[in-house]
Amino acid sequence: MSPVLAERIEEGGATNDWNSSLYLKFEAERTRAARDLLARVPYCDTHRVFDLGCGPGNSTQLLAMSFPEAEIVGLDKSDNMLAVARARTPTATFIKEDIAHWRPSEHADLIFANAALHFLPDHRSLMTRLLSYLRPGGRLAVQMPNNTHEVSHAAMRMVAADGPWASRLLPVAKSIMVLGPLEEYYNLLAPLCSTIDIWQTVYVHPLDGPDGVVEWFEGSGLRPFLDLLDGNERIEFLARYRERLTQAYPRQPNGKVLLGYPRLFFALQK
Numbered sequence: 001m002s003p004v005l006a007e008r009i010e011e012g013g014a015t016n017d018w019n020s021s022l023y024l025k026f027e028a029e030r031t032r033a034a035r036d037l038l039a040r041v042p043y044c045d046t047h048r049v050f051d052l053g054c055g056p057g058n059s060t061q062l063l064a065m066s067f068p069e070a071e072i073v074g075l076d077k078s079d080n081m082l083a084v085a086r087a088r089t090p091t092a093t094f095i096k097e098d099i100a101h102w103r104p105s106e107h108a109d110l111i112f113a114n115a116a117l118h119f120l121p122d123h124r125s126l127m128t129r130l131l132s133y134l135r136p137g138g139r140l141a142v143q144m145p146n147n148t149h150e151v152s153h154a155a156m157r158m159v160a161a162d163g164p165w166a167s168r169l170l171p172v173a174k175s176i177m178v179l180g181p182l183e184e185y186y187n188l189l190a191p192l193c194s195t196i197d198i199w200q201t202v203y204v205h206p207l208d209g210p211d212g213v214v215e216w217f218e219g220s221g222l223r224p225f226l227d228l229l230d231g232n233e234r235i236e237f238l239a240r241y242r243e244r245l246t247q248a249y250p251r252q253p254n255g256k257v258l259l260g261y262p263r264l265f266f267a268l269q270k
Helices: 003-010 020-024 027-039 058-066 079-088 123-132 151-161 166-175 182-192 209-218 231-248
Strands: 048-052 071-076 093-096 108-114 134-145 195-207 257-269
Touching (some): 027 058, 027 108, 027 134, 048 058, 058 071, 058 079, 071 079, 123 134, 182 195, 182 257, 195 209, 209 257
Parallel strands (some): 048 071, 071 093, 108 134
Antiparallel strands (some): 134 257
């Protein structure tokens, strides 16, 4: 069991709120995708920027540095994440809000959503609605992990289905959002914007063995499963998950394992 999870169990178990410490354990790797997305955003005058699903504010900080004269607003549902974000970027405004129902009071110059929209079952409709919130020439930038079919996530679903917790965890496994093909998003969005840049990148993260993979996903993909288990069940679940990872991710000569992480990107201009 990872030291981070052991600490959580000792403190009284899982929480339904996000844990910023877990998420930020791999901050450099997670922020890399936000940097790559921001680098492809078409240039125009930028006065009002919204960071949807801002988390602990690593992406908001990038936006504040790139657009120092703009009004920057970060939105998230997690109190824990928002507290970290406010301390990190005090020049920005942070609001607790569900981005699925968010509507700005004024048109935006840039709506930025890094690793957030894929959590929403109706994210396709949401993206078309977000475009309507942009002023003419405004931009929508989106990045979504596309790893549902990766071994790391298949192993989660298999462990969820094979244990005393199956009745509780199978509905979670079945509800995990699967992204569509690139053509689906292109055909949905291209008629609604003047320019569209769409691409996919597979990042390769060298991690410290199977434990490193477990710790990566404790702050993201494993949360829906672990939050439904008690302390002993979480220990057993992670032991089974780690065993599958050991088989799936061979160690490299230096002892690392290579976690492939596909991400889907859009950079659109209205």
